[in-house]
Amino acid sequence: MDLLITFAAFFVLALFLRAAAHAADHDAHPYAMRKYLLSKAxxxxxxxxxxxxxxxxxxxxxxxxxxVLQVRKGARNRLGFFNKISSKHFDFVLTDASTSAIIAVIELDDASHRSNRAKISDTFKNKATEAADLPLMRVDAARSYGVADLRMRLKALMPAGETEQSRSNGRPHSSVDTESTSVTLDSTTI
Structure with a gap:
């Protein structure tokens, strides 16, 4: 009987220590997975x-x-400039599929971009991409977008001399004719 009580006490102690370690781990790493990477918009x-x-x-x-950006070599206060870009992100980045060369960045501007804090961040992104000679396309969030209009805006960002044929490495590209297509988005709050 003493052996059974000792075993039970040991078992309860082990559970307690495991729970304490689990709680300490959560305090040391208080992270939870986000449900979605992108907002609905x-x-x-x-x-x-x-x-x-x-x-x-x-x-x-x-x-x-x-x-996407790096601080130029020889710049004063490199760490300070790096810190300005390390915690911000671009909504979308357009790259060459075969080389991953960066072509342009795209920002989707919704209602949150009207705040003073967002305006300061947007101005910083505008100036940083301009200094880096990186095309930046801003798109106002809307309930629907014209695919043809968006396609034309994206083509305008492509490097001079680039053609659809050279980007697809000479392979024919099959696509649906969407020149007059408009896509309606989820009816969510943007």
Missing amino acids: ERSFHGVLQQAAPPGTQIYSKVRMAD
């Missing part, structure tokens, strides 16, 4: 953007600015 726009993207390109979402 971003997800809907991403779908339209994929339809409008030129052949031979790839679109990435929520890319950290520091993964």
